[in-house]
Amino acid sequence: MSLLEKASMININNKKMKKSIHNPKRTDIFLIIVLLILISSPFIVNLFNKADVENKQISLYISPRFEELFGTELTEALLQEYRLQNPELLIQVSDAADGNGSSPDIFLFDEGDYGDLVTGSLLQLNTFIEHEADSAVNITEQYAIPLVSFMDLFFYNIDVLTAAGFDRPPKTRDEFLAYAKAVSGNNSELLENTTGTAISLSSRDRQAVSRDIFSWMWATGGDFWPEGDGHALQGKPVLDMRNMANDISFLRSLYNERVLAYGTFDSTGEQRLEEFADGRIAMMIASSKAIPFLRERMGDDAFGITNIPDTGTAGNYNISLSGIYAGININCEHRDIAWSFLVFLAEKAEFFCDVFKAVPGGFSNMIPGNYARDDPFYSKAWGIYETSQIVQGFSKKPGAAAYEGVFLEELQIFFLSNRTAQETLTAIQQRWDEIDNER
Structure with missing residues (x-):
């Protein structure tokens, strides 16, 4: 290598050294940019990832x-x-x-x-x-x-029954009717605005028929799909003409004796719960779901729960479960x-x-x-459940509203006319069979 070439190389290196020595700001700016990129890159990546997730969400x-x-x-x-x-x-x-x-x-x-x-x-x-x-x-x-x-239970107002002269809830239907008449016919200051019981059958209440009608029938061992019945084995509901005639006759007696709160066919279960909580209804059937609400509104000592009154004869106590x-x-x-x-x-x-x-x-x-x-409240309810037999209502069956609607229509005619219980049940069964045949 010639001396000129060596000199040239030295000169170039010297220039580079001088350039780097005399331009520190440019290096600092470069380093700052690199650092900013490193710091911001995770956020940029996350931003794109988040956008990607949102796009795929x-x-x-x-x-x-x-x-x-x-x-x-x-x-x-x-x-x-x-x-x-x-x-x-x-x-x-x-x-x-x-x-x-x-x-x-x-x-x-x-x-x-x-x-x-x-x-x-x-x-x-x-x-x-x-x-x-x-x-x-x-x-x-x-x-x-x-x-x-949940399950349906019998609720009673302790203070109201006490004021009417009773120290325990009714166990049978006869006792229940006597209690309801005693409350509804009492003109004392405490009871003058209180009725014995209530049934709420508004079409706005989709559980009304099951709760306020069928539960009485189940409490005496009733079942629309009895074991061994050929009709029931095909999934078709069957009415027990003899026993269920007594059931609907009992319900009509409540209506005729004027022990029911006003608005039987227009009120809902929620409205009746409010009336019960206010002390305007002495006894009613409601879901176990209502217990926390009533405890908060009335206190633990104001009401009690028990079995739905039956006929007093030995037999199964049936219930149907409702749920979410x-x-x-x-x-x-x-x-x-x-x-x-x-x-x-x-x-x-x-x-x-x-x-x-x-x-x-x-x-x-x-x-x-x-x-x-x-x-004590929930353990009492659990005890009732453990001694009960579970039966199926209409709720899970296609067209449940049609079956229940037929029963309610014919029951209303029965309440307001001289038609017999047997004639009413026969009319219901015929219309149920028509529904089954159309399926």
Whole structure:
């Protein structure tokens, strides 16, 4: 290498050294930019990831009854928990007033809505259930997951019965009628605005017939699908003409003796609960779900619960369970996701029982919660449940409203006419058979 070349190289290196020595600001700016990129890159990545998740997020809607049955606070807590576990999914309550006409993907409903929804709106869940059980379980068609169950009980106002001269609740129908007449006919200051009992049969109350009519029939051993009956084995309801004639005759006697609160065919069960809480009704049938409400309104010493009065003869004491259920819309596009939400709810069944202080609480594997063992009200209700036989009403059958509507129409005619109980039951059975034949 020539001396000139060496000199040239040295000169170049010197220039580079001088350039770097004399330009520190440019280096600092470069380092600052690098640091800013390193610091901000996680946020940029997260921003894009979040946007990507939002773009991929699947939305499902649940029926507005979710908030009605569970309350706004519990509903929001459940949905938030599910979203945290499944950030790619968005479950939200459908706005019934938004005007878009879209149906919810997931239904939450009670006994009163079951019959209508099962007629063409609910997806059959057997495939999901069998897959969950990891075996070919032999089960009947199932369209909903039961979350919590209740039973009907006899409620009585202790102070009102005491004022009427009674120190215990009635055990038989004869005693019940005597108690109701004593209260309704009493003009004392305490009882002048109180009626003996109430039946609420408004069409707005979808559980009215089951609660205020059928529960009396079940309490004496009645069953619309008796074992061994050929008609019943085909899934068709059957009336026990002899025994059920006594049942509806008893109900008409309540109407004729004027011991029922005003508005028998116009009032709802919720309205009657308010009247009972205010001391305007002495005795009534209501769901075990009402116990927490009445304890808060009246106090523990103001009312009691017991069996529904029967005929006084030995026999089965039957009850029918009502409940809260979750189901999938048959038109839901994301059925697997909807099922995962149903599983999420089902896993919280024990929690729901505790929230509602539900008796009996579940639908299978009945184990009482601590509240049902330790609390006098709920332990009393549990004791009634344990000595009862469970029978099926119409609620889970397609067209339930039609069967119950027929019974109510004919019963109203029976109350207001001279038609006999046998003629009334015959008319009901004929119309029920017509419904069955049309299916």
